[in-house]
Amino acid sequence: xxxxxxxxxxxxxxxxxxxxxxxxxxxxxxxxxxxVNDYGVAMDGSEPTSEVADAVVKEIEAAGGQAVxxxxxxxxxxxxxxxxxxxxxxxxxxxxxxxxxxxxRERMLFNMSEDEFDSVIAxxxxxxxxxxxxxxxxxxxxxxxSIVGFTSGAYALGSVAQANYSAAxxxxxxxxxxxxxxxxxxxxxxxxxxxxxxxxxxxxxxxxLKEIGEPEDVAELVVFLLSDHAKEITGQVYTAAGPKxxxxxxxxxxxxxxxxxxxxxxxxxxxxxxxxxQDPMPVLAQLKEYAAAAxxxxxxxxxxx
Numbered sequence: 416x417x418x419x420x421x422x423x424x425x426x427x428x429x430x431x432x433x434x435x436x437x438x439x440x441x442x443x444x445x446x447x448x449x450x451v452n453d454y455g456v457a458m459d460g461s462e463p464t465s466e467v468a469d470a471v472v473k474e475i476e477a478a479g480g481q482a483v484x485x486x487x488x489x490x491x492x493x494x495x496x497x498x499x500x501x502x503x504x505x506x507x508x509x510x511x512x513x514x515x516x517x518x519x520r521e522r523m524l525f526n527m528s529e530d531e532f533d534s535v536i537a538x539x540x541x542x543x544x545x546x547x548x549x550x551x552x553x554x555x556x557x558x559x560x561s562i563v564g565f566t567s568g569a570y571a572l573g574s575v576a577q578a579n580y581s582a583a584x585x586x587x588x589x590x591x592x593x594x595x596x597x598x599x600x601x602x603x604x605x606x607x608x609x610x611x612x613x614x615x616x617x618x619x620x621x622x623x624l625k626e627i628g629e630p631e632d633v634a635e636l637v638v639f640l641l642s643d644h645a646k647e648i649t650g651q652v653y654t655a656a657g658p659k660x661x662x663x664x665x666x667x668x669x670x671x672x673x674x675x676x677x678x679x680x681x682x683x684x685x686x687x688x689x690x691x692x693q694d695p696m697p698v699l700a701q702l703k704e705y706a707a708a709a710x711x712x713x714x715x716x717x718x719x720x
Contacts, residue, residue: 495545628657
Protein backbone atom coordinates (compact mmCIF):
# COMPACT_ATOMS: atom_id res chain seq x y z
CA UNK A 416 0.00 0.00 0.00
CA UNK A 417 1.26 3.48 -0.90
CA UNK A 418 0.35 6.72 0.80
CA UNK A 419 0.38 9.36 -1.94
CA UNK A 420 -3.36 9.98 -1.57
CA UNK A 421 -4.02 9.21 2.09
CA UNK A 422 -7.07 11.14 3.31
CA UNK A 423 -8.12 12.29 -0.17
CA UNK A 424 -11.43 11.65 -1.92
CA UNK A 425 -11.17 10.95 -5.65
CA UNK A 426 -13.81 10.37 -8.32
CA UNK A 427 -12.86 8.38 -11.42
CA UNK A 428 -15.12 8.15 -14.48
CA UNK A 429 -15.00 5.19 -16.83
CA UNK A 430 -13.64 3.25 -13.87
CA UNK A 431 -15.29 -0.10 -14.54
CA UNK A 432 -12.75 -1.33 -17.07
CA UNK A 433 -9.32 -0.71 -18.52
CA UNK A 434 -7.43 2.42 -17.56
CA UNK A 435 -10.25 3.81 -15.43
CA UNK A 436 -10.36 0.65 -13.35
CA UNK A 437 -6.58 0.68 -12.94
CA UNK A 438 -6.72 4.33 -11.83
CA UNK A 439 -9.49 3.65 -9.30
CA UNK A 440 -7.60 0.69 -7.83
CA UNK A 441 -4.32 2.60 -7.69
CA UNK A 442 -5.97 5.59 -5.98
CA UNK A 443 -7.47 3.28 -3.36
CA UNK A 444 -4.14 1.51 -2.91
CA UNK A 445 -2.54 4.88 -2.22
CA UNK A 446 -5.10 5.68 0.48
CA UNK A 447 -7.87 7.54 -1.33
CA UNK A 448 -11.58 7.00 -0.87
CA UNK A 449 -12.91 6.45 -4.39
CA UNK A 450 -16.12 7.16 -6.28
CA VAL A 451 -16.14 4.56 -9.03
CA ASN A 452 -18.20 5.80 -11.97
CA ASP A 453 -19.03 3.74 -15.03
CA TYR A 454 -22.15 3.76 -17.17
CA GLY A 455 -21.26 0.17 -18.01
CA VAL A 456 -22.17 0.14 -21.69
CA ALA A 457 -20.91 -2.17 -24.42
CA MET A 458 -18.50 -0.80 -27.03
CA ASP A 459 -21.43 0.26 -29.22
CA GLY A 460 -23.03 2.21 -26.36
CA SER A 461 -25.79 -0.31 -25.65
CA GLU A 462 -26.89 -2.22 -22.56
CA PRO A 463 -25.82 0.05 -19.68
CA THR A 464 -25.30 -1.79 -16.40
CA SER A 465 -23.99 -0.91 -12.94
CA GLU A 466 -22.28 -4.28 -12.54
CA VAL A 467 -18.86 -3.17 -13.76
CA ALA A 468 -18.70 -0.25 -11.30
CA ASP A 469 -19.98 -2.43 -8.47
CA ALA A 470 -17.32 -5.04 -9.23
CA VAL A 471 -14.50 -2.50 -8.88
CA VAL A 472 -15.96 -1.27 -5.58
CA LYS A 473 -15.87 -4.86 -4.32
CA GLU A 474 -12.23 -5.18 -5.38
CA ILE A 475 -11.31 -2.04 -3.48
CA GLU A 476 -13.23 -3.09 -0.39
CA ALA A 477 -11.72 -6.56 -0.47
CA ALA A 478 -8.29 -4.93 -0.34
CA GLY A 479 -9.30 -2.88 2.69
CA GLY A 480 -10.18 0.36 0.93
CA GLN A 481 -13.32 2.47 0.75
CA ALA A 482 -15.32 3.05 -2.42
CA VAL A 483 -18.82 3.71 -3.71
CA UNK A 484 -20.28 3.11 -7.17
CA UNK A 485 -22.16 5.61 -9.36
CA UNK A 486 -23.47 4.26 -12.66
CA UNK A 487 -24.68 7.55 -14.17
CA UNK A 488 -23.71 8.71 -17.66
CA UNK A 489 -21.19 11.56 -17.67
CA UNK A 490 -22.87 12.96 -20.79
CA UNK A 491 -25.56 14.65 -18.68
CA UNK A 492 -25.17 17.50 -16.23
CA UNK A 493 -27.19 15.48 -13.73
CA UNK A 494 -24.78 12.56 -14.05
CA UNK A 495 -21.71 14.73 -13.52
CA UNK A 496 -23.29 16.42 -10.52
CA UNK A 497 -24.29 13.07 -9.00
CA UNK A 498 -20.72 11.72 -9.26
CA UNK A 499 -19.31 14.71 -7.38
CA UNK A 500 -22.30 14.93 -5.05
CA UNK A 501 -21.88 11.32 -4.03
CA UNK A 502 -18.31 12.03 -2.94
CA UNK A 503 -19.34 15.05 -0.90
CA UNK A 504 -22.37 13.34 0.64
CA UNK A 505 -20.38 10.23 1.54
CA UNK A 506 -17.08 11.70 2.70
CA UNK A 507 -17.60 15.46 2.94
CA UNK A 508 -15.24 16.61 0.19
CA UNK A 509 -13.79 15.98 -3.26
CA UNK A 510 -10.01 16.25 -3.70
CA UNK A 511 -9.55 14.87 -7.19
CA UNK A 512 -11.47 14.01 -10.34
CA UNK A 513 -10.15 11.86 -13.17
CA UNK A 514 -12.22 11.85 -16.35
CA UNK A 515 -11.33 8.64 -18.16
CA UNK A 516 -14.78 7.80 -19.60
CA UNK A 517 -14.72 7.53 -23.37
CA UNK A 518 -15.98 5.73 -26.45
CA UNK A 519 -15.09 5.24 -30.11
CA ARG A 520 -17.17 5.53 -33.25
CA GLU A 521 -14.60 5.05 -36.00
CA ARG A 522 -15.66 6.19 -39.43
CA MET A 523 -14.14 8.09 -42.33
CA LEU A 524 -15.28 11.70 -42.17
CA PHE A 525 -17.35 11.53 -45.34
CA ASN A 526 -19.30 8.56 -43.94
CA MET A 527 -19.61 9.76 -40.33
CA SER A 528 -23.15 10.25 -39.06
CA GLU A 529 -24.34 13.01 -36.78
CA ASP A 530 -24.97 10.46 -34.03
CA GLU A 531 -21.43 9.05 -34.36
CA PHE A 532 -20.03 12.55 -33.97
CA ASP A 533 -22.34 13.65 -31.16
CA SER A 534 -21.90 10.45 -29.14
CA VAL A 535 -18.12 10.81 -28.98
CA ILE A 536 -18.21 14.53 -28.21
CA ALA A 537 -20.83 13.94 -25.50
CA UNK A 538 -18.89 11.20 -23.72
CA UNK A 539 -15.36 12.59 -23.96
CA UNK A 540 -15.67 16.37 -24.06
CA UNK A 541 -18.99 17.10 -22.42
CA UNK A 542 -18.36 14.23 -20.02
CA UNK A 543 -15.21 15.98 -18.88
CA UNK A 544 -17.08 19.27 -18.48
CA UNK A 545 -19.99 17.88 -16.47
CA UNK A 546 -17.77 16.33 -13.81
CA UNK A 547 -15.13 19.05 -13.67
CA UNK A 548 -17.72 21.82 -13.56
CA UNK A 549 -19.43 20.23 -10.57
CA UNK A 550 -16.12 19.50 -8.84
CA UNK A 551 -14.75 22.99 -9.44
CA UNK A 552 -17.49 24.51 -7.28
CA UNK A 553 -16.53 22.34 -4.32
CA UNK A 554 -12.78 22.67 -4.90
CA UNK A 555 -13.02 26.45 -5.12
CA UNK A 556 -14.75 26.56 -1.74
CA UNK A 557 -12.21 24.13 -0.27
CA UNK A 558 -9.26 26.03 -1.67
CA UNK A 559 -7.73 22.85 -3.05
CA UNK A 560 -8.19 20.08 -5.59
CA SER A 561 -6.70 18.29 -8.58
CA ILE A 562 -8.24 17.63 -11.98
CA VAL A 563 -6.89 15.07 -14.46
CA GLY A 564 -8.46 14.99 -17.90
CA PHE A 565 -7.77 12.28 -20.46
CA THR A 566 -6.71 13.16 -23.96
CA SER A 567 -4.80 11.40 -26.76
CA GLY A 568 -1.94 12.11 -29.11
CA ALA A 569 -4.70 12.36 -31.72
CA TYR A 570 -5.51 15.81 -30.31
CA ALA A 571 -2.29 17.13 -31.85
CA LEU A 572 -1.56 14.64 -34.64
CA GLY A 573 -5.06 13.98 -35.97
CA SER A 574 -6.49 10.62 -36.99
CA VAL A 575 -7.50 9.22 -40.34
CA ALA A 576 -10.85 7.73 -39.29
CA GLN A 577 -11.49 9.41 -35.95
CA ALA A 578 -12.27 13.06 -36.64
CA ASN A 579 -14.88 12.96 -33.87
CA TYR A 580 -12.44 11.48 -31.34
CA SER A 581 -9.61 13.84 -32.30
CA ALA A 582 -11.93 16.84 -32.00
CA ALA A 583 -13.11 15.72 -28.56
CA UNK A 584 -9.57 15.09 -27.32
CA UNK A 585 -8.37 18.44 -28.65
CA UNK A 586 -11.28 20.10 -26.90
CA UNK A 587 -10.33 18.41 -23.64
CA UNK A 588 -6.79 19.78 -23.79
CA UNK A 589 -8.07 23.32 -24.38
CA UNK A 590 -10.68 22.88 -21.66
CA UNK A 591 -8.17 21.59 -19.11
CA UNK A 592 -5.68 24.36 -19.89
CA UNK A 593 -8.46 26.90 -19.41
CA UNK A 594 -9.44 25.22 -16.14
CA UNK A 595 -5.81 25.45 -15.03
CA UNK A 596 -5.82 29.18 -15.68
CA UNK A 597 -9.20 29.86 -14.12
CA UNK A 598 -8.80 27.72 -11.00
CA UNK A 599 -5.15 28.29 -10.14
CA UNK A 600 -5.84 31.16 -7.74
CA UNK A 601 -8.18 28.88 -5.79
CA UNK A 602 -5.48 26.28 -5.19
CA UNK A 603 -6.74 23.87 -7.85
CA UNK A 604 -4.49 22.36 -10.52
CA UNK A 605 -5.56 20.72 -13.78
CA UNK A 606 -3.57 18.50 -16.14
CA UNK A 607 -4.07 16.02 -18.98
CA UNK A 608 -2.83 12.50 -19.54
CA UNK A 609 -2.53 11.04 -23.04
CA UNK A 610 -2.35 7.29 -22.40
CA UNK A 611 -1.02 4.61 -24.72
CA UNK A 612 -2.09 1.33 -23.14
CA UNK A 613 -3.67 -2.00 -24.00
CA UNK A 614 -7.44 -1.63 -23.54
CA UNK A 615 -10.60 -2.68 -25.37
CA UNK A 616 -10.53 0.72 -27.14
CA UNK A 617 -6.88 0.55 -28.22
CA UNK A 618 -7.46 -2.95 -29.54
CA UNK A 619 -9.49 -1.37 -32.36
CA UNK A 620 -6.81 1.13 -33.40
CA UNK A 621 -5.80 0.20 -36.97
CA UNK A 622 -2.14 1.16 -36.46
CA UNK A 623 0.83 -0.66 -34.97
CA LEU A 624 1.56 1.16 -31.71
CA LYS A 625 5.31 0.82 -31.17
CA GLU A 626 5.22 2.38 -27.70
CA ILE A 627 2.43 0.96 -25.56
CA GLY A 628 2.04 -0.12 -21.95
CA GLU A 629 -0.54 -1.41 -19.54
CA PRO A 630 -3.35 0.49 -17.78
CA GLU A 631 -1.40 0.22 -14.52
CA ASP A 632 1.45 2.28 -16.03
CA VAL A 633 -0.97 5.11 -16.68
CA ALA A 634 -2.52 4.82 -13.23
CA GLU A 635 0.77 5.53 -11.45
CA LEU A 636 1.18 8.83 -13.34
CA VAL A 637 -2.39 9.80 -12.43
CA VAL A 638 -1.77 9.05 -8.74
CA PHE A 639 1.24 11.37 -8.85
CA LEU A 640 -0.72 14.17 -10.53
CA LEU A 641 -3.47 13.90 -7.90
CA SER A 642 -1.01 14.00 -5.02
CA ASP A 643 0.45 16.95 -3.13
CA HIS A 644 3.77 16.20 -4.85
CA ALA A 645 2.24 17.67 -8.03
CA LYS A 646 0.28 20.60 -6.59
CA GLU A 647 2.49 23.14 -8.41
CA ILE A 648 2.11 21.35 -11.77
CA THR A 649 -0.79 22.63 -13.87
CA GLY A 650 -1.89 23.08 -17.47
CA GLN A 651 0.33 20.25 -18.73
CA VAL A 652 -0.16 17.27 -21.05
CA TYR A 653 1.79 14.10 -20.30
CA THR A 654 1.96 10.86 -22.26
CA ALA A 655 2.24 7.55 -20.41
CA ALA A 656 3.31 4.69 -22.68
CA GLY A 657 4.77 1.76 -20.80
CA PRO A 658 8.31 2.71 -19.74
CA LYS A 659 7.98 6.19 -21.26
CA UNK A 660 6.53 9.36 -19.76
CA UNK A 661 6.64 12.36 -22.09
CA UNK A 662 5.69 16.02 -21.88
CA UNK A 663 3.86 17.74 -24.76
CA UNK A 664 4.74 21.31 -25.65
CA UNK A 665 2.56 24.37 -25.15
CA UNK A 666 1.23 25.61 -28.52
CA UNK A 667 3.04 28.68 -29.83
CA UNK A 668 3.74 30.50 -33.07
CA UNK A 669 6.83 29.16 -34.80
CA UNK A 670 7.21 31.65 -37.70
CA UNK A 671 5.67 34.97 -38.70
CA UNK A 672 5.78 37.41 -41.61
CA UNK A 673 4.87 41.09 -41.76
CA UNK A 674 3.91 43.62 -44.44
CA UNK A 675 3.46 47.26 -43.42
CA UNK A 676 0.87 47.97 -46.09
CA UNK A 677 -1.19 44.90 -45.18
CA UNK A 678 -1.80 41.69 -47.06
CA UNK A 679 -3.62 40.77 -50.24
CA UNK A 680 -4.15 37.27 -51.58
CA UNK A 681 -1.57 38.03 -54.27
CA UNK A 682 1.10 39.23 -51.82
CA UNK A 683 0.43 36.24 -49.56
CA UNK A 684 0.83 33.86 -52.50
CA UNK A 685 4.13 35.51 -53.40
CA UNK A 686 5.50 35.47 -49.85
CA UNK A 687 4.03 32.77 -47.60
CA UNK A 688 5.44 29.62 -49.31
CA UNK A 689 9.06 30.76 -48.90
CA UNK A 690 8.81 33.07 -45.87
CA UNK A 691 7.03 30.81 -43.40
CA UNK A 692 5.85 27.78 -45.38
CA GLN A 693 4.09 25.09 -43.38
CA ASP A 694 4.80 22.79 -40.46
CA PRO A 695 4.68 19.23 -41.85
CA MET A 696 2.13 16.74 -40.46
CA PRO A 697 4.04 13.65 -39.26
CA VAL A 698 1.07 11.32 -39.71
CA LEU A 699 0.45 12.60 -43.24
CA ALA A 700 4.07 11.84 -44.11
CA GLN A 701 3.60 8.29 -42.75
CA LEU A 702 0.44 7.83 -44.81
CA LYS A 703 2.27 8.93 -47.94
CA GLU A 704 5.07 6.46 -47.18
CA TYR A 705 2.53 3.64 -46.72
CA ALA A 706 0.83 4.54 -50.01
CA ALA A 707 4.14 4.65 -51.87
CA ALA A 708 5.19 1.29 -50.41
CA ALA A 709 1.86 -0.24 -51.42
CA UNK A 710 2.23 1.14 -54.95
CA UNK A 711 5.77 -0.29 -55.25
CA UNK A 712 4.58 -3.68 -54.03
CA UNK A 713 1.70 -3.69 -56.51
CA UNK A 714 4.04 -2.73 -59.34
CA UNK A 715 6.51 -5.46 -58.40
CA UNK A 716 3.76 -8.06 -58.27
CA UNK A 717 2.47 -6.93 -61.67
CA UNK A 718 5.98 -7.15 -63.17
CA UNK A 719 6.53 -10.61 -61.68
CA UNK A 720 3.15 -11.83 -62.84
